[in-house]
Amino acid sequence: xxxxxxxxxxxxxLALACLCVIVLFFPACLNxxxxxxxxxxxxxxxAQIAGAPLQAADSAARLLASPEQPLERAREAFAGHNYDxxxxxxxxxxxxxxxxxxxYRWAQEALDSYNYDAxxxxxxxxxxxxxxxxxxHRWAQEALxxxxxxxxxxxxxxxxxSGDSIAMRHIGTCYRRGWCxxxxxxxxxxxxxxxxxxxxxxxxxxxxxAAYENGKYGEKNAGQAFYWYEKAAENDNDDxxxxxxxxxxxxxxxxxNYKDAFKWLYLAARQNNFxxxxxxxxxxxxxxxxxxxxxxxxxxxxxxxxxxxxxQTRAAYNVGLAYARGIGVTENQEKACRYFKExxxxxxxxxxxxxxxxxxxxxx
Numbered sequence: 322x323x324x325x326x327x328x329x330x331x332x333x334x335l336a337l338a339c340l341c342v343i344v345l346f347f348p349a350c351l352n353x354x355x356x357x358x359x360x361x362x363x364x365x366x367x368a369q370i371a372g373a374p375l376q377a378a379d380s381a382a383r384l385l386a387s388p389e390q391p392l393e394r395a396r397e398a399f400a401g402h403n404y405d406x407x408x409x410x411x412x413x414x415x416x417x418x419x420x421x422x423x424x425y426r427w428a429q430e431a432l433d434s435y436n437y438d439a440x441x442x443x444x445x446x447x448x449x450x451x452x453x454x455x456x457x458h459r460w461a462q463e464a465l466x467x468x469x470x471x472x473x474x475x476x477x478x479x480x481x482x483s484g485d486s487i488a489m490r491h492i493g494t495c496y497r498r499g500w501c502x503x504x505x506x507x508x509x510x511x512x513x514x515x516x517x518x519x520x521x522x523x524x525x526x527x528x529x530x531a532a533y534e535n536g537k538y539g540e541k542n543a544g545q546a547f548y549w550y551e552k553a554a555e556n557d558n559d560d561x562x563x564x565x566x567x568x569x570x571x572x573x574x575x576x577x578n579y580k581d582a583f584k585w586l587y588l589a590a591r592q593n594n595f596x597x598x599x600x601x602x603x604x605x606x607x608x609x610x611x612x613x614x615x616x617x618x619x620x621x622x623x624x625x626x627x628x629x630x631x632x633q634t635r636a637a638y639n640v641g642l643a644y645a646r647g648i649g650v651t652e653n654q655e656k657a658c659r660y661f662k663e664x665x666x667x668x669x670x671x672x673x674x675x676x677x678x679x680x681x682x683x684x685x
Contacts, residue, residue: 392418404431404439411446421447432460437472444479454485461491470502481513486522489513493525511538518549526553527561543574554585562589563597570609583610590621599625599632602639619649626660637663638674645677658684 391414398407407427416424428443440460457480464473474495480488493513495501503509514532517525530549533542547568553561562585568575569582583604589597602621605614622643625636641660644653658681664670665678 390414399427399430402430402434404434404436404443408439408442416446424448429456435463435467437464437469441472441475441479444476454480454483454488457485457488458491461488465501474501474503481516484520486517486520486525489517489520490522490525490528493517507538518552521556523553523556523558523561526550526556527558527564530561530564547574554588557592559589559592559594559597562586562592563594563600566597566600579604579610581610590624593628595625595628595632598628599636602636606639615643615649617649619643634664634667637661638670641677654684657681 391410395407395410395414398404398410404427411419424443424447428440428447431437431443432440457476461473461476461480464470464476474492477488477492477495481492490513492501493510493516495503496506496513497510499505511532514525514529518529526549530546530553532538533549534546535541550561550564550568554565566582566585566589567573569578569585571577583601586597586601586604590601598621602618602625604610605621606618607613619640622636622639626633626640628636637660641657641664642648643650644657644660646652657677661674661678661681664674665682
């Protein structure tokens with residue numbers, strides 16, 4: 322059936338008639354007393370009553386168009402720990418009116434509640450300037466403990482992209498060892514390890530030196546290994562200090578130099594590196610790279626004995642010998658025997674050590 326333009330006139334008239342009915346009678350219906358059907362008295366004029374529906378419709382339209390309403394509802398949702406709903410309303414209204422600090426607080430609350438989807442999105446909205454690396458590491462660790470590998474790596478990458486070298490190292494470890502749901506990938510491991518080292522992470526510097534020394538990332542490179550060991554040592558890594566001391570003492574990749582070896586041993590020992598503590602005592606004892614000093618040798622042997630390290634047994638012998646012979650300390654046979662008796666069941670000692678143990682047993 323064809324639409325005729327002549328039908329438009331009666332249809333328009335019908336629509337206007339319906340509108341008039343609504344305008345005239347709808348306000349009166351609203352003002353009726355529902356309990357008895359009688360109308361409630363009003364001070365409003367008929368014109369004001371007739372215009373009320375139009376004003377209400379206009380207010381509703383402005384309410385829906387205002388972004389403040391979803392934003393307020395979003396705030397209420399976040400306050401009620403409904404992070405998914407809060408995020409939905411926030412994205413509806415736009416986050417421009419919310420400070421990065423507030424977005425970060427909501428992200429923190431969501432991540433502390435293990436809501437990683439909402440938390441990560443809120444972190445992205447907050448911007449990298451609001452990232453606090455230590456918390457990122459904790460959240461990543463918690464995510465890993467819950468088998469949320471992708472989320473953990475995303476958290477680490479966000480911290481890494483904000484310049485955090487420890488996060489870079491952790492990502493490198495994930496690729497090197499096949500952790501965090503990642504397959505082993507030496508290229509990615511080298512990339513992140515190197516980034517961390519270049520950003521000042523001393524542990525990564527030491528690991529990079531060891532990798533070049535052992536050919537973990539390709540061919541061995543003694544020059545690069547020494548370079549990164551030295552950088553790590555200069556950044557207070559005690560393992561690198563001890564390694565450099567060994568290189569200088571043995572002439573590995575560098576000219577043999579006991580003075581430099583002593584320097585790095587001393588610095589490592591001051592940081593309680595157990596290996597370095599015992600070796601430093603030997604250097605003082607034998608006068609390697611430093612003037613011979615039996616008192617200092619005794620002091621460092623005793624520190625090695627107290628270190629609870631695998632060289633503790635050897636240190637006990639050296640301390641006992643110092644007491645037995647009065648070397649670097651006042652002679653005291655009773656104290657000497659106290660140390661020697663601890664070695665009674667130890668294999669691999671010098672014949673002299675067993676002889677001293679026997680003497681102590683005979684003098685009981």
